[in-house]
Amino acid sequence: MTVSEWSGTTVDWGSALLALKDCLSPALGRSETRRSAGHFIDGLLSGAERKTGWLLVEEAGLDRPYRLQSLLGRSSWSADAVCDRVRDYAPKALGDDDGVLVVDETGFLKKGVQSVGVGRQYSGTAGRIENC
Numbered sequence: 001m002t003v004s005e006w007s008g009t010t011v012d013w014g015s016a017l018l019a020l021k022d023c024l025s026p027a028l029g030r031s032e033t034r035r036s037a038g039h040f041i042d043g044l045l046s047g048a049e050r051k052t053g054w055l056l057v058e059e060a061g062l063d064r065p066y067r068l069q070s071l072l073g074r075s076s077w078s079a080d081a082v083c084d085r086v087r088d089y090a091p092k093a094l095g096d097d098d099g100v101l102v103v104d105e106t107g108f109l110k111k112g113v114q115s116v117g118v119g120r121q122y123s124g125t126a127g128r129i130e131n132c
Contacts, residue, residue, distance in 0.1 A: 016093060017041070023089045027081035036071040043068075108132065 021038050028034045043056030057065045094101070110118045110131045123130045 017045070019093065020089060023085050024082055027085050028077045030075075032067075033071060033075045033077055036067045036075070037077075040068055040071055 021034075021041065024037065025034050028037050039060035039062060040056065043059040044051060046056075046059035048055045048059050053065055053068065057063075057068055060068070062068070090101070109123060109126055112118070113131070118131050120129055121132050122128070123132050
């Protein structure tokens with residue numbers, strides 16, 4: 001479900017998204033990095049079918065890609081610290097005593113054997129063993 005599809009749900013996703021961004025803030029350091037990370041998250045959760053750099057920039061309402069490029073390539077922040085915060089946040093915000101979290105990596109099916117990392121493995125997308 002993308003942010004654009006959240007309008008019919010009973011959960012206040014806007015507040016939940018702000019709470020997530022607040023939770024991640026200490027792991028990101030500088031205010032510019034936090035703001036860029038917020039734009040990046042907004043772009044990833046947008047209704048854009050493809051999540052290319054330029055489309056993420058457009059979905060986030062930015063004019064140029066420099067902020068997101070800096071976030072991903074030059075800014076100083078710890079991916080481990082962000083993962084730690086998400087791991088602490090998720091059960092509190094999304095958890096339910098009767099709930100189950102199912103994570104399925106979305107593999108991209110590949111033809112041939114020359115793509116980096118390609119190999120025969122089970123693909124949830126295809127429902128069988130394929131080159132992914």
